[in-house]
Every structure is written in structure tokens, then in C-alpha cells.
Amino acid sequence: MATYKIITDSSADFTNEQYQALDVVYAPLSVLFKGELHENFSDEADVKMLYDGLRAGEMPTTSAVNPEGWARVMRPILDEGKDVLVLAFSSGLSTTYQSAVIAAQELRSEYPQRKINVVDTLCAALGQGLLVWYACQKRDAGMDLEALTEWVEANKLHLCHWVTVDDLYHLKRGGRVSATTALVGTMLNIKPIIYVNDEGKLVNTAKVRGRKAAMDLLLKKFDEHATDKETVFIAHGDCLEDAKALESALKARGVKNIRIGYVGGVIGAHTGPGVLVIFFMGDHR
Numbered sequence: 515m516a517t518y519k520i521i522t523d524s525s526a527d528f529t530n531e532q533y534q535a536l537d538v539v540y541a542p543l544s545v546l547f548k549g550e551l552h553e554n555f556s557d558e559a560d561v562k563m564l565y566d567g568l569r570a571g572e573m574p575t576t577s578a579v580n581p582e583g584w585a586r587v588m589r590p591i592l593d594e595g596k597d598v599l600v601l602a603f604s605s606g607l608s609t610t611y612q613s614a615v616i617a618a619q620e621l622r623s624e625y626p627q628r629k630i631n632v633v634d635t636l637c638a639a640l641g642q643g644l645l646v647w648y649a650c651q652k653r654d655a656g657m658d659l660e661a662l663t664e665w666v667e668a669n670k671l672h673l674c675h676w677v678t679v680d681d682l683y684h685l686k687r688g689g690r691v692s693a694t695t696a697l698v699g700t701m702l703n704i705k706p707i708i709y710v711n712d713e714g715k716l717v718n719t720a721k722v723r724g725r726k727a728a729m730d731l732l733l734k735k736f737d738e739h740a741t742d743k744e745t746v747f748i749a750h751g752d753c754l755e756d757a758k759a760l761e762s763a764l765k766a767r768g769v770k771n772i773r774i775g776y777v778g779g780v781i782g783a784h785t786g787p788g789v790l791v792i793f794f795m796g797d798h799r
Contacts, residue, residue: 518597518629518659520650521587523579523610524554525603526643527749527778536650541587543603543610544577545779555779564779565752565787574783578603578610584617588630592621597629597659601646601666604636606714608780611635631663633670636714639781640749640773641675641793647747648795674796675710676735678728680753680788707731712799729756732792733763739796745771751782751789760792 524542533540542553547564555561564574588598600618602611611634618630637645645666652662705728707720722728736746746769750757757774764772776782777789 519591541579547574561776581617592625600632604714640747644747677708677791681786742795747793749777749791
């Protein structure tokens with residue numbers, strides 16, 4: 515049994531059952547939705563409710579994990595006499611990582627005999643989840659805390675996130691594209707292609723016409739860059755049929771380990787319904 519515990523945050527978008535199966539605990543980000551504060555939506559009923567609200571024009575707001583939230587998760591593990599490896603949501607998209615660093619600094623003085631390693635994954639959603647999954651495989655194979663920390667640091671920029679967004683009007687409501695771009699793009703059926711760069715930020719990289727062309731480009735990026743052609747995670751914004759179509763195309767390419775999940779509330783609140791993402795380990799982002 516490992517002498518340390520892996521901790522992440524709810525941006526990793528696993529379900530509660532998946533966190534438990536991996537023996538990972540998480541610190542929750544928050545979503546303010548219809549006047550109520552929720553932990554990040556990830557389980558199916560809750561996340562579908564969120565996407566239905568987005569389609570109806572609701573505009574949720576999101577909050578990062580603060581240092582106190584991280585400390586609440588870390589302290590019981592430290593009390594058990596275990597060390598901690600924190601794999602945090604990209605600093606390019608949230609202050610969650612910085613809060614984990616602050617909490618770790620404070621707890622190190624309280625628990626001087628314990629190790630608390632904090633990694634900025636520069637990943638998000640099930641891309642963060644996939645990096646956590648790889649880390650768990652290494653932990654279960656006997657890798658110690660320091661070696662695993664080094665492995666994550668060395669490999670995190672190989673975790674590829676390729677995204678297409680379906681709802682330009684939702685991006686417009688969130689201030690991410692202009693009204694003119696949303697109008698013209700919708701008329702022309704334009705679908706943006708986005709990736710997460712080495713700074714952990716979302717970057718528009720291409721535009722294609724039509725959903726099929728967007729999905730084909732995601733698959734092309736996998737074909738061009740994947741170094742692990744057996745394990746892929748797919749995330750969707752309440753568009754399971756499209757996620758299943760990607761899954762079928764990947765199975766035809768010989769991919770054996772495919773996990774489909776929702777884009778949770780924290781990311782989904784900003785991308786809107788219909789977002790579709792493919793995550794894999796590649797030669798570079």
C-alpha cells in the first residue's frame with residue numbers, strides 16, 4: 515500500500531464512484547446555479563440539469579478551491595501519517611493551483627514530518643482526469659511519491675486536449691466571442707477548434723464548417739500526435755451520441771481503453787452544451 519495519497523480537485527470531472535475506485539480524494543470547486551451554490555456537477559442527473567439550464571439561458575458562475583478548502587481535504591490524510599501528492603487544475607484557467615500551494619505551505623509547518631507535493635497539471639476536465647488516472651497506475655505499480663511527482667511533471671505537457679464547441683451564442687453570452695462572430699459563425703455553421711496549450715490555457719486554433727468536420731479534425735489530431743493509442747478519454751456537454759460516434763471511430767483505430775464522461779459544471783458553464791473533447795497522451799500538445 516502506498517505511503518501517500520493522491521489528491522485532485524473536481525475539475526478532473528470523475529464521478530464519485532470513479533474517484534473511489536481510483537482511491538483518489540478531491541477538493542470541490544463550486545458552481546452558483548439558479549441562486550444556489552453547488553459543488554462541481556459531475557454525476558449524470560446533476561450535470562444534465564446544468565446543461566438544460568444553460569440551454570434555457572441560465573448563466574452560472576464558478577469559484578475556485580480556496581486554501582481552506584484544500585486544507586480540509588489534506589489534513590485528514592496528514593493526520594493518518596500519509597504524505598500527499600496534489601494534482602491541481604491548470605493555473606492558466608483557475609486560481610485553484612495557487613490556493614493548493616498556499617495550503618501546502620501552511621500545512622508543512624503544522625506537519626513538518628510529512629511531504630506535501632503540489633503539481634500544476636496545466637490540464638482541465640477529463641484531461642486532468644486522464645493525468646490522474648495515469649498517476650494512479652504508476653502508484654499502484656509501486657512508484658514512490660518523489661518518482662511519481664517527477665513523472666507527472668515530465669509528462670503533463672504530453673496530455674493533449676482537443677475541443678470543439680457547438681454553441682457560439684453561449685460563448686457570446688460569456689463574453690468569449692463577439693456578437694458578430696456568433697451571428698456569422700452560426701449562419702455559416704462554423705465550429706471552432708480549441709486546444710489547451712503549454713501554459714494550460716484554451717487557445718482557438720482552427721475553424722471548420724459543420725459538426726462532422728469538427729469531429730473529423732479531433733480524430734486527425736489523435737492520428738497525428740497520439741503516443742498511447744490504447745487509452746483515450748472523451749468528454750461531452752450533454753451530447754452523448756456524438757461522444758459515442760468518436761468512441762466508435764477510435765475503436766476502429768484499435769483504441770481499447772476509452773472512457774466517456776461529462777464536461778462538468780465548472781468547464782461546462784463556460785463552454786456551453788454540445789462541447790466535445792478528446793484527451794490522449796501525445797508527442798506534444
